[in-house]
Amino acid sequence: MNHMKTYKLLILLIIASFLTPVKAQQVSLSLPSEKADWFRDAKFGMFIHFGLYSMLEGSYNGRTLPDTTLANGKSWYAEWIQMRLEVPSEEYKKLADSFNPKDFDADEWIREAKNAGMRYFVITAKHHDGFALWDSKVSDFTIMNSPYKKDMIAELVTACKKYGLKYGFYYSHWQDWEYPGGAMPFWYPKVPDNEFESFWQKKSLPQVKELITMFDPDLLWFDTWDWETHITDQRRDELIALVRSLSPKCLINGRISYLSPGDNIDFLEMHDNQYPDKILEKPWQTPATMMHSWGWHAKDYNWKPSQQMIGYLANNTSKGGNYLLNVGPKPDGSFPVPATRRLREIGAWMLSNNESIYGTQPVKDIEPQDGLFFAQKMENGKRIIYIFMNKYREEIEIPFELSLLTSCTILESGMPLVAVQTAKGSKIQIPERLGKDCAVQVFKIVL
Numbered sequence: 001m002n003h004m005k006t007y008k009l010l011i012l013l014i015i016a017s018f019l020t021p022v023k024a025q026q027v028s029l030s031l032p033s034e035k036a037d038w039f040r041d042a043k044f045g046m047f048i049h050f051g052l053y054s055m056l057e058g059s060y061n062g063r064t065l066p067d068t069t070l071a072n073g074k075s076w077y078a079e080w081i082q083m084r085l086e087v088p089s090e091e092y093k094k095l096a097d098s099f100n101p102k103d104f105d106a107d108e109w110i111r112e113a114k115n116a117g118m119r120y121f122v123i124t125a126k127h128h129d130g131f132a133l134w135d136s137k138v139s140d141f142t143i144m145n146s147p148y149k150k151d152m153i154a155e156l157v158t159a160c161k162k163y164g165l166k167y168g169f170y171y172s173h174w175q176d177w178e179y180p181g182g183a184m185p186f187w188y189p190k191v192p193d194n195e196f197e198s199f200w201q202k203k204s205l206p207q208v209k210e211l212i213t214m215f216d217p218d219l220l221w222f223d224t225w226d227w228e229t230h231i232t233d234q235r236r237d238e239l240i241a242l243v244r245s246l247s248p249k250c251l252i253n254g255r256i257s258y259l260s261p262g263d264n265i266d267f268l269e270m271h272d273n274q275y276p277d278k279i280l281e282k283p284w285q286t287p288a289t290m291m292h293s294w295g296w297h298a299k300d301y302n303w304k305p306s307q308q309m310i311g312y313l314a315n316n317t318s319k320g321g322n323y324l325l326n327v328g329p330k331p332d333g334s335f336p337v338p339a340t341r342r343l344r345e346i347g348a349w350m351l352s353n354n355e356s357i358y359g360t361q362p363v364k365d366i367e368p369q370d371g372l373f374f375a376q377k378m379e380n381g382k383r384i385i386y387i388f389m390n391k392y393r394e395e396i397e398i399p400f401e402l403s404l405l406t407s408c409t410i411l412e413s414g415m416p417l418v419a420v421q422t423a424k425g426s427k428i429q430i431p432e433r434l435g436k437d438c439a440v441q442v443f444k445i446v447l
Helices: 003-019 034-042 052-056 078-084 089-098 106-115 152-163 193-215 233-246 306-318 337-356
Strands: 044-048 120-126 166-171 219-222 284-288 321-327 372-379 382-389 395-398 407-410 418-422 425-429 441-446
Touching (some): 034 120, 034 166, 044 284, 052 078, 106 152, 106 337, 120 219, 193 219, 193 233, 306 372, 321 337, 337 382, 337 441
Parallel strands (some): 044 120, 166 219
Antiparallel strands (some): 418 425
């Protein structure tokens, strides 16, 4: 954001403060830091979990996740199959000898993301199994030593640039089940710190450097959660310093050290499928699944309907956050048809309602209401409030005098809604038919 743009926005905010009625709490639209502007405005991204684990499709040796007969088999996460279903390390590594996603098409993946209304893309460049999807010189456990023999990350970066999406990489900087010294799950003996330090210096930091220097990402997605880890504050800061020294633009997420992220990260990362119930000031996002598993699981039938996921997007938007929605491609590199259908259904909703998502901020002077979410932006000196109706109601009350409403419409069609004066502000009347048309209707109020 340049200085002139900043000054203009401040002037608009001052004008808006005079337009706000006495009965309403003062509106405040915060100015994001320039580096994270695009992230705050984008709101919606695609996550991809793809690797050797995709080949097993959630099952191994007659067992399928979740398998409660194994001590640590109670999980749907197919990307964890090596540990959860106790696949021998050498047998798992041999999957690379037949890894050949012949139907992978970077253009097709990114085109689906763009058409769904997503504005950035994140892929598991290396998950916990240690297998790299790019031409890494640090390790030979890479896609280049598989029958596919092509740099998948390079192809996706080219496609992201073609379609105008920001891009980033998930990198497992802590757990690595292939390289000596990489951390293991908690049910294994803890790796001695000196051995982890060797992994840290010889693989983790060098591969992060490779990803930045080779591909110039817009963000890096590191992964820890509320387990004890080897990522001390010192190692966290060492990794952050490395990223900052190589890239002035690359954003870093809070799961670089979930229990102690520090102040030098760029955005907070929620737990998997976690949706906060309040506004968070720092940029944040929810990593979310369409089914239970992240990696492809052929027997995970728990697909979420697209309407439910649109509701999550609206919820996060209203609280200043982003929605990073995952697809687990099949072993051949194609998207599962149920995932593609949901992406296109979400895209159809975004086609007519994306104005209420991109570049909006939370509303702090309207009390939360069941089944309703609120977002806002400033345009041409006017304050625009978007109301997401996730649960039908006959009337919606807002704390603004009727005389201050320039217009009140259905966003998708521009059709007018009737509003009447009340003792506390205004009441918008909602036609019953709108409750049957779409799971999340959006109304546009111009003050």
